[in-house]
Amino acid sequence: MLKFIRSLSFACSGIVLAVRSQRHMKIHTAAAVAVCLLGAFLPLTRLEWAVLLLTISVVFTLEMVNTAIEKTVDLASPGIHPLAKAAKDIAAGAVLVAACCAIMIGLLILGPPLWHFLMD
C-alpha cells in the first residue's frame, strides 16, 4: 500500500512538472478548463461529457508522452542527429493530430448548443 502511494505521488509530481515546465501543457490546461466551464452552462448529455473528457485526456496524455520523449532524446542524443529529429518531430506530430481532432470534437459537441443558447 505504501509503495502504491509512493508511486502515485511520483506520478502526480510528473503531472505538476509537465504543467509547470511546458508552455503547451499550460495552453492545453487553459483550453480544458474553458471547455469544462462552457460545458457546465450547456445542456450536454452524459455521452457528450464522456467524449469531451476522453478527448481532453488523450491530448494531455500525448503532450506528456511527447515531453517524456523530448527529455529522453536530449539525454540519449545531446548532439544533432537525424533520428533524434525524427523521434521529436513524430512525437510532436502525434500531439498535433490529437489537438486538431480535439478542436473539431469540441466544435461538434459544444457548437450547436452554444449556437442555440446565443440565438434564443
Ligand SMILES: Nc1ncnc2c1ncn2[C@@H]1O[C@H](COP(=O)(O)OP(=O)(O)OP(=O)(O)O)[C@@H](O)[C@H]1O
Ligand atoms: N538532437 C537533435 N537532433 C536533431 N534535431 C533536433 C534535435 N533536438 C531537436 N531537434 C529539432 O528541433 C525541434 C525542436 O526541438 P526542441 O527540443 O526545442 O523541442 P520543442 O518542439 O521546442 O519542444 P518544447 O518547446 O516543448 O520544449 C525538434 O522538433 C527537432 O526537429
